[in-house]
Amino acid sequence: MRGVVVDEVFEHHRDLLFSVAYRMLGTAADAEDAVQDAWLRWSSADRSGVAEPKAYLVRITTNLALDRLRSTRAQRESYVGPWLPEPMLTSPDVAEDVERAESVSMAMLVVLETLSPLERAVFVLHEVFGFPYTEIARSLDRSEPSVRQLGTRARKHVEARRPRFESDRRERREAVERFLAAALGGDINELMAILAPDVTLWTDGGGKVRAALRVIEGADKVGRLLAGVTRHEFRGVHPTDLRIERAELNGVPGLVLYNRTEPFATVTVDLDERGRIGAIHMVANPDKLQALAAGRTVS
Incomplete structure (x- = not known):
């Protein structure tokens, strides 16, 4: 029975984990790999002290995506021609929500490519998914002031480069x-x-x-x-x-x-x-x- 419960908990949060990883990495294949690695960590971890599975799983996925992002940056610098994110179909609920739609748009993901990996992680978790800085600091093993500074720097960078005009x-x-x-x-x-x-x-x-x-x-x-x-x-x-x-x-x-x-x-x-x-x-x-x-x- 325990294995079934664990599966249900992870599956309940799988879409969220993929959404975080995709916004972090810009490709579905890399995002799927990060989620799969998160599953392996989750399935083998001692969860007796895990009070909030959602926060725990997002933390694992974010750090795995960070590692993967750091390793792929050199590859993207030598990419042939302009690099664009992997196009994805979006569900109707995303399409009807202006802020959520913008967070996954080609233009936004291109801008996120210009952030440092840590800035990108903080921006995605705070600005897109609404995680508080205190929780992000624990996830990234950073002090809260440093995470707030990263968030402020990332937000200013994105605001300066994002499309300035919204269209319906x-x-x-x-x-x-x-x-x-x-x-x-x-x-x-x-x-x-x-x-x-x-x-x-x-x-x-x-x-x-x-x-x-x-x-x-x-x-x-x-x-x-x-x-x-x-x-x-x-x-x-x-x-x-x-x-x-x-x-x-x-x-x-x-x-x-x-x-x-x-x-x-x-x-x-x-x-x-x-x-x-x-x-x-x-x-x-x-x-x-x-x-x-x-x-x-x-x-």
Whole structure:
């Protein structure tokens, strides 16, 4: 019976642990590994003195994610082309909650990549999940004043770099539809009309598929590149033969492009204060599309 109880306790918190780990690490595979390692620690630990399993499990998962984040930073520095988080389907409750949706957005996760591992841990636990600094300090084996300092520094850093304008879901959905129509039609004039002058295009191919090796900036460059790309085959499929599905990706309306039966790219956009597209995030690295293909969601 005891094993069944332990399983139930861990499973009850599994989604929370994955959500913490994903925001810490930016990829589903790494997050799943951290949660699995947390399970191994939990199943072999002496739990007689554990009064709060949730706090205990979050502490284990956070520290495992920290270790993994430190070890992957060097890999990401040598990553081929722009690095983007792994796109994830988001559950309806996340999509309808503005703050939770932002915490898992591509733009936010890109900003979190610029924090130190400890700053990221404190920001995620406090700002996203609402854990008090006293509890975070115990989890990270740091003094409360130092954790508060980390939290303040992380919050200021994020505030300075996060998207400054919020848009509602209807605006985003309409922008995605206009972008899709203009891109597939190769209409450079329409693309230029919906792109902000300082728009950025992030394409993550990871060196595995064709993609820009740097972030493209400016409406003229982005518009012409997109108009050119949509005139040619991509991985053996002509744009007119693509199967495109609308989906909730990282808290916002997005597109999933399918090469026959498997997803081969995702697209999400951010808007500026005038409703124009200010950033486009396109993930085509096949290693980052496995969770999407499996239907894995983040909450």
